[in-house]
Amino acid sequence: MEQINRLLMQMEFIREIDKLKYIQRKTKLFNSDRHENDAEHSWHLAMMVMVLAEYANEPVNVLRVLKMVLIHDIVEIDAGDIFLYDTVQNHTNTDAELVAAQRIFGLLPEEQCKDFTELWMEFEEGESADAKFAKVIDRLEPVLQNISNNGGTWTEYNVSFEKVFQTLDKMKISSSVLYAHVEEIIATFREGQNV
Amino acid sequence: MEQINRLLMQMEFIREIDKLKYIQRKTKLFNSDRHENDAEHSWHLAMMVMVLAEYANEPVNVLRVLKMVLIHDIVEIDAGDIFLYDTVQNHTNTDAELVAAQRIFGLLPEEQCKDFTELWMEFEEGESADAKFAKVIDRLEPVLQNISNNGGTWTEYNVSFEKVFQTLDKMKISSSVLYAHVEEIIATFREGQNV
Numbered sequence: 001m002e003q004i005n006r007l008l009m010q011m012e013f014i015r016e017i018d019k020l021k022y023i024q025r026k027t028k029l030f031n032s033d034r035h036e037n038d039a040e041h042s043w044h045l046a047m048m049v050m051v052l053a054e055y056a057n058e059p060v061n062v063l064r065v066l067k068m069v070l071i072h073d074i075v076e077i078d079a080g081d082i083f084l085y086d087t088v089q090n091h092t093n094t095d096a097e098l099v100a101a102q103r104i105f106g107l108l109p110e111e112q113c114k115d116f117t118e119l120w121m122e123f124e125e126g127e128s129a130d131a132k133f134a135k136v137i138d139r140l141e142p143v144l145q146n147i148s149n150n151g152g153t154w155t156e157y158n159v160s161f162e163k164v165f166q167t168l169d170k171m172k173i174s175s176s177v178l179y180a181h182v183e184e185i186i187a188t189f190r191e192g193q194n195v
Numbered sequence: 196m197e198q199i200n201r202l203l204m205q206m207e208f209i210r211e212i213d214k215l216k217y218i219q220r221k222t223k224l225f226n227s228d229r230h231e232n233d234a235e236h237s238w239h240l241a242m243m244v245m246v247l248a249e250y251a252n253e254p255v256n257v258l259r260v261l262k263m264v265l266i267h268d269i270v271e272i273d274a275g276d277i278f279l280y281d282t283v284q285n286h287t288n289t290d291a292e293l294v295a296a297q298r299i300f301g302l303l304p305e306e307q308c309k310d311f312t313e314l315w316m317e318f319e320e321g322e323s324a325d326a327k328f329a330k331v332i333d334r335l336e337p338v339l340q341n342i343s344n345n346g347g348t349w350t351e352y353n354v355s356f357e358k359v360f361q362t363l364d365k366m367k368i369s370s371s372v373l374y375a376h377v378e379e380i381i382a383t384f385r386e387g388q389n390v
Contacts, residue, residue, distance in 0.1 A: 007376055015343070018225040029216055030213040039239065040235055040238070042238050043234045062258065
């Protein structure tokens with residue numbers, strides 16, 4: 001009986017998170033006009049973690065980083081996507097996100113709720129080696145997308161390269177290789193743009 | 196120099212797999228008319244693995260199962276989605292999928308290509324405990340979606356419940372708990388339909 005209740009709670013969570021597929025990001029797919037949604041984004045980050053984990057400056061636990069990127073945006077089902085370069089709202093740790101985490105992870109059995117909430121908070125805080133690398137990957141994808149889209153959200157929302165590099169600042173200490181790559185591709189992009 | 200080439204290969208792979216977001220499945224999102232794409236599907240399976248791994252009859256390595264479900268459909272970028280209940284084409288192990296795996300995983304550095312190819316083949320063969328459980332999850336998602344959509348692809352393509360249970364057959368030996376759940380929700384659905 002207890003196992004059945006447990007499974008029903010888990011199934012309810014599995015149905016609920018389907019809504020992540022409707023949360024549109026500001027960024028668009030590569031070479032595309034179609035906006036990316038949070039589920040696609042989370043899958044792509046997971047793939048990038050699998051491929052790029054070797055470039056973390058501190059060793060990371062790939063399983064934990066994968067779990068982090070897979071769940072990191074689930075709170076946006078209730079709280080909505082906040083634009084990385086938003087000048088009014090803070091990108092992370094909003095009250096709305098905390099309430100969302102309690103409601104959505106709260107659908108799960110107690111110890112799974114606790115695991116997911118702690119993992120999500122660790123990601124948000126960005127202090128552990130795993131969280132820092134997860135954030136590197138979360139920052140990297142929109143850079144690649146924007147470059148493929150002739151500036152993408154940088155151009156569309158008039159984001160200065162100073163501001164772009166501010167959001168990439170922590171990448172420098174978490175992955176020197178990926179930071180160097182990003183610096184180089186942005187420089188090449190700016191040369192092409194003559195800015 | 197070698198590290199730069201390696202990274203450029205990895206970045207090329209990361210850009211290429213963006214195309215998975217355009218591969219439409221026959222099944223639709225929960226309670227929805229919108230078709231699911233392969234990237235969303237792969238993310239959802241990964242979440243289900245995290246939540247449901249405890250129901251594998253044989254112990255599984257969660258990291259390996261996660262990797263399997265994350266990459267399992269990448270070959271469809273070239274080979275296209277083959278409908279689970281297709282009566283002409285075989286669902287798995289088509290020649291087109293093998294050629295696709297060689298091309299797409301072949302974008303990666305050699306040892307990563309080898310890892311991904313082996314993992315994908317292990318999934319396709321479905322013999323190991325990890326692959327069997329990955330396949331349980333791959334079968335489970337469309338069942339939940341079809342029930343939420345008043346029969347979904349079962350109704351749309353006139354798939355008999357005998358055929359549905361054929362595709363679920365291996366779930367029985369790989370996860371008795373999930374199979375029992377699926378049997379029960381399909382029975383309840385059929386009662387509601389009076390079929």
